[in-house]
Every structure is written in C-alpha cells, then in structure tokens.
Amino acid sequence: MSPRPAPDLDLRREQIVRATRDLAESDGWATVTMRRVASELGVTQPVLYSVFTGRQALIDAVALDGFTAIAVALEAVEPEPMARMRTYLEFAVTQPRVYEAMFSMPSGLAFGAGDGPEPLRRAFAAISAAFPGSDDTRAEVAWATVHGLAALQNSGRQPAARAQTRLELAHQMLTQ
Numbered sequence: 001m002s003p004r005p006a007p008d009l010d011l012r013r014e015q016i017v018r019a020t021r022d023l024a025e026s027d028g029w030a031t032v033t034m035r036r037v038a039s040e041l042g043v044t045q046p047v048l049y050s051v052f053t054g055r056q057a058l059i060d061a062v063a064l065d066g067f068t069a070i071a072v073a074l075e076a077v078e079p080e081p082m083a084r085m086r087t088y089l090e091f092a093v094t095q096p097r098v099y100e101a102m103f104s105m106p107s108g109l110a111f112g113a114g115d116g117p118e119p120l121r122r123a124f125a126a127i128s129a130a131f132p133g134s135d136d137t138r139a140e141v142a143w144a145t146v147h148g149l150a151a152l153q154n155s156g157r158q159p160a161a162r163a164q165t166r167l168e169l170a171h172q173m174l175t176q
Contacts, residue, residue, distance in 0.1 A: 021098060066101060085171060
C-alpha cells in the first residue's frame with residue numbers, strides 16, 4: 001500500500017474558510033463551531049485544527065478574505081468618493097456576516113497600524129485614494145462614516161428606504 005499524498009494545505013484552508021463563511025452567512029456566527037464546520041465539510045475536527053488553531057482563527061481568516069474582497073471591489077471602481085462609498089456599502093449589505101467578522105466581532109487582527117495585514121492595508125489604501133490628504137485623517141473619517149452607515153443599515157437601525165439619501169448627504173459632507 002502506498003502512502004497517502006500530503007494534503008494541499010492551501011486548498012484545505014480555502015475550503016475551510018469558504019465553509020465557515022457560508023455557514024455564517026446562512027445560519028449566523030453563533031452556529032459556527034469547529035465541530036459544525038468539520039461536519040459541513042465531512043471531515044474530523046483534527047483536520048480543521050491542522051490548519052486553524054480554533055474558532056477565532058476561522059473568524060479572522062474570513063475577515064481577512066473579506067478585506068481582500070472589499071479591496072478588490074473598491075479598486076474595480078473609479079477612485080472617486082461616491083463610487084467607493086457606494087461600493088463599500090454594497091459589499092457590507094450583500095455580505096453582512098463577512099462584514100460582521102471584519103468589523104464587529106472580536107478579532108486578533110491588528111487595526112490602525114501601518115504594519116497590519118496586507119488585506120487591511122490594501123482596503124484602506126482604496127479608501128485613501130478617494131479621500132486623499134496630507135495624512136490619513138481624511139480617509140479615516142470617510143471610512144468611519146461609511147462604516148457607520150453600513151453597520152446601522154445592516155442592524156436594521158436605519159430604514160433601508162433612505163439609504164441613498166444618507167449616502168448622498170455623507171458624500172456631500174465629506175467632499176465639501
């Protein structure tokens with residue numbers, strides 16, 4: 001009998017992150033456990049632990065993938081404020097659990113540091129390109145504003161019917 005081939009860890013990681021994200025999007029983060037993700041994939045928990053140290057590592061991996069995805073989406077539109085703000089809000093609304101992992105859940109990721117993970121720096125750079133300034137303050141305020149709009153809309157605390165009006169007002173206030 002020949003030995004088993006070594007698993008492709010990058011592929012395994014990608015499959016685990018995808019299953020985690022899909023489970024969170026369909027049933028919420030409360031249902032995401034190592035046992036449940038393993039069951040969804042049809043593997044044992046040690047398979048997950050061979051790639052991730054635990055639930056927090058799974059959440060952080062989904063968040064990092066989310067930052068990559070939002071950076072790609074932002075970079076795909078013109079680096080002007082309204083286009084980037086609209087794209088950001090669309091991402092947050094269409095992927096609410098990924099967005100939640102990125103910003104609302106406890107995280108082991110370094111935020112607000114120039115040496116944070118590349119996907120965070122890339123996403124921030126996409127915001128900065130639309131809100132340039134002598135330092136990062138203008139981009140930080142723009143990001144905080146659009147994040148606030150997204151978080152309040154996703155939580156149902158602001159009516160979706162006025163989302164466009166709020167976006168236009170935020171744009172006007174940030175670009176005058």
